[in-house]
Amino acid sequence: MRPTVHDIAASAGVSLATVDRVLNRRPGVRAVTRAKVEDAIETLGYVRDVAAANLAKSRIYPLVFIIPAGDNPFMRGLEAEIAAAGARSSADRTRVSILTVPAFDSMVLVEAIDKAVSEFPSGIAVVAVDAPEVAAAIERARLAGVPVVTLVSDLAASGRDHFVGIDNIAAGRTAGSLMGRFLGDRAGPVAVLAGSMLVRDHRERLQGFIAAMAEDFEPRVILDVLEGQDDPMLAEELVATCFNAHPDLAGIYSLGAGNRGLITAISAQGPRGIRVIAHELISHTRAALKAGLIDAVLHQDAGHEVRSAIRVLKAKADGVAVIEAQERIRIDIFLKDNLPLEQPGDLPDPSGQDD
Amino acid sequence: MRPTVHDIAASAGVSLATVDRVLNRRPGVRAVTRAKVEDAIETLGYVRDVAAANLAKSRIYPLVFIIPAGDNPFMRGLEAEIAAAGARSSADRTRVSILTVPAFDSMVLVEAIDKAVSEFPSGIAVVAVDAPEVAAAIERARLAGVPVVTLVSDLAASGRDHFVGIDNIAAGRTAGSLMGRFLGDRAGPVAVLAGSMLVRDHRERLQGFIAAMAEDFEPRVILDVLEGQDDPMLAEELVATCFNAHPDLAGIYSLGAGNRGLITAISAQGPRGIRVIAHELISHTRAALKAGLIDAVLHQDAGHEVRSAIRVLKAKADGVAVIEAQERIRIDIFLKDNLPLEQPGDLPDPSGQDD
DNA sequence: AATTTTCTGATTTACGTACATCAAAAATTC
DNA sequence: GAATTTTTGATGTACGTAAATCAGAAAATT
Structure with missing residues (x-):
């Protein structure tokens, strides 16, 4: 005993x-x-005995998730996972609430963080915009004794307690490596479609992609990055323009959430044998993967990220250690051959695969 | 409230x-x-309130893991993860014990299962050999009211409550798909190195590999499978012989645990540009991946599998539902570009990546 | 209707911890 | 050495559930 x-x-x-x-x-x-x-x-x-202690304290953990608004399917999937975790929340003595804020807008994000902190939750998880004022807000949360984890996209030099998300440089490198191998001897430049260089995850993926291509697949031109603001219409237009400007285009790496526009543009082109690697397995990319329009999808599991964020925040609130290995988020690589089954519960998008 | x-x-x-x-x-x-x-x-x-209930019952969950003996690095990594979970066991009211039995031997396995059942544990996790007598033993466990999960390798038509492991057909298909794309236009046959066709996971990987190659990369000869019994010496010999017999060999898929022998044989050959895909990220495959001897490694996370098995067995013992998505084990794909950091705690092998 | 059997209520103790109160003891100060 | 302050002990209640006991009520049986 x-x-x-x-x-x-x-x-x-x-x-x-x-x-x-x-x-x-x-x-x-x-x-x-x-x-x-x-x-x-x-x-x-x-x-x-934490269970007994919590029972005695009849403690609950109010947690706040701050995520981007808009129709970014990955973010909506993330929101669905947060809600799902909230539905289970009675079991783990946690009560989660969700705050959505406009994407890529650091000032509104700062306000949201400050507001959340003012209610003294047990922890805050935030999809960060990489800006000094956001780092400052997180620092204030820390001083107020509220643990903060960054979710999906990290923040340079901030006092966040933990980052829940994939290693985006490695993700970019992986994409580069796969792209290089898939292209083989095929000539032609490679395009990159991103959302915004204001978020760290996109910047890091680009950096990793360029580095891996340069190291291992030398004479390959990588065109200037297309910033689609994660907007389907804009992304489609940018990609279509790029097709016209570069008839010999060999591959596209879509590292943001502009996949619907990308897929539309590719479909419109007809089969040209362009290698395509995208991020996030959602209904559109899944269909495109099956149809052969996309060759590979790199993915992060939103459900796992949410559960991990909750575990980490609870652990920080209690001042106990986390199981590091359990909280490392994988870079999932999907080909059409290893697609997980679609879950009935998956509302629009999430792929449902986890820890 | x-x-x-x-x-x-x-x-x-x-x-x-x-x-x-x-x-x-x-x-x-x-x-x-x-x-x-x-x-x-x-x-x-x-x-x-399960916490309060367990407190009142002062219940503990004795769990038994039955895994193959021998120097299979993946299995030893699995064992280390089970031991690690055991060290944390006080926190989750579980007490795990480990039984090792000779690999590929169904009769000894049956004895081990019956013995475990006779002590009425809260649950049993077993790396199954796919044989009817094993299925019968699991059926007996079920009748005795002891939940059973199969681990890593499943069992046809048995009453096991759950399978904790990857979809091995999908893993094989993924390997085939990657192999096909990596080879591109390069001519030559492809070899397959397995451990034993007696275990279901190896059979299923082979099946998936052959299917994917046949569907998408038609005119490609796949040589007869080499059964290395997960023995380094035998595997090395088989691969070396194969090299000699097929000077134009284009690729090798190693779907079992014979990687040390495989790597030795490849190194001995010198660079011939053979594409190699293997399973399980252990120290040898990690090094070979970095060195460019292996192109990709498919992996299942032993730590995640152990934690998942424990969660599932506890849930079955309590008669409560599991979070399906959390218990789905991913097929990890590693290139040299997305290798997870080596954990200091990783004793010989495990890669340490998780849920 | 009397008896037996089956249900139900009331109450208590326990699990391991948190937290509060009040008294007693020890240490510190003057 | 007396007064004060600080430290410690003893005790009780609470959290939500499990489990046991015993008495009493209701139902079923005769």
Whole structure:
């Protein structure tokens, strides 16, 4: 049996109340007594029974998720996963709420963070825009004692407690490596379609992609990045223009959420054997993968990210360690041959694959 | 606040004791009264607080893992992950024990299962050999009321409650698809190195590989499968012989655990531009991937599988539902560009990436 | 109607921790 | 050494559920 507070008290030769004072950092314990207790805790290997503690405290963890608004399918899938986690929330003593803010707008995001902090939640998860004022807001949250994790897109030099998301440089490198191999000897330049260079994940993917292409597949021209603002119409227009300007285009890497526009533009072209690698498995990319319009899709599992964010925030709130390996988010690579089954519960988009 | 048993009792107009009898299926409740209580449960949306219940029961879950012995690095990594989960076990009220049995030996496996069942654990996780006698043993476990999950390798038509592992047909298809694309126009046959056709996962990978190659990359000869029994020496010999017999060999798919032998044989050959796809990211395949000897590694995360098996067995023991998406094991695809960092804790092998 | 059997209620203890209160003891200050 | 302050002990209640006991009520049987 694992030791309890009673065992600690007996072993240290003090009362239960004193043990409690030490454990919960309550005042009124002499340093020598505290040391005795901590000694007993150490030697007996006591670990607090969190379930019992939470029961006694009847504690709940209010968590706030701040994510971009708009019709970005990945973000809507993320929102659905957050809601799904919220529906299960009674089981893990957590209550999640969702705040949506306009995409790529750091000032509104800052306001949202400050507002969330003012209600002293147990933790905040935020899809960050990479700007100094956002970092400052997160720093304020930290000072207020509210743990913050960044979700999907990270933030340079901020005090966030943890980043829940994939290694986007590695994702870009992977895309580059696959693109290089898929192209083989085929000549022609490669285009890159992004959402915005204001978000760190897009910048990092681009960086990784260019680096991998340069290292291993030398004489390959990579055209200037097309910024589609994750807007289907704009993305379609940019891609179509690019097709016209470069009849010998060999491949496209779509690293943002402009996939609907991309797919429309490709379909309109007819089969030209262009290699296409995209991000996020949603209904459109899934269909395009099956149809052979897209060769590979890199993916991050929104459900896993949400559950991971919740676990991490709870752990930070309790001041306990997380299982690092469990919280590392994978870069999933999907070909048409390893598509997961579509879940009935998947509303518009999410692919439903997880930890 | 979520409703408690007291609320149910009040709402149904019965006593706490009766509610308890209904909730825990104790005898001595008339059908009409039971209906009243269940009604109240339904309308109030009561869900039992598992933490409090476990506290009251001071219940622990003894779980048994039965895995192959021998120096198969993946299995040793699995064992390490089970041990790691065991070290954390106090937190989740579980106590795991490990039984190792000779690989590919169904009779010994049957004995091990029967022995485990005889001690009435809360659940059993077993790396199955696909044989009828094993299925029968699992059926006996079921009849004894012990939940069973198969781990890594599944079992045809058995009463196992759940399979924790990847979709091996999809894994084989993915390998085929990658192989086809990586080869491009390069001529020459493709070899397949397996461990044993006695385990279902190897059979299914082969099946998927052949199917994908046949469908999408038609005129490509796939040589007869080499069965290396997951033995480094034998595997090396088989591969070397194959090299000699087929100087124009274009690719190798290693779907079992014979990677050390494979890598030795490839290194001995010098650079011949053969495309190699292997399974399981362990120290050898990781090094070979970095060195360019292997092009891609398909992987299943042992840590995730162990945690998933524990979650599922606990859920089955409690008779509650699992989060399906969380328990789906991914097929990880690693290129040299998306290798996860090596964890200091990774003893010989496991790659440490998870849910 | 009397008896037996089956249900139901009331109550208590327990799980491991949190938290509050009040008294007693020890240490500190003057 | 007396007064004060700080530290410690003892005790009780609470969290939500499990499980047991015993008495009493209701139903079924005779």
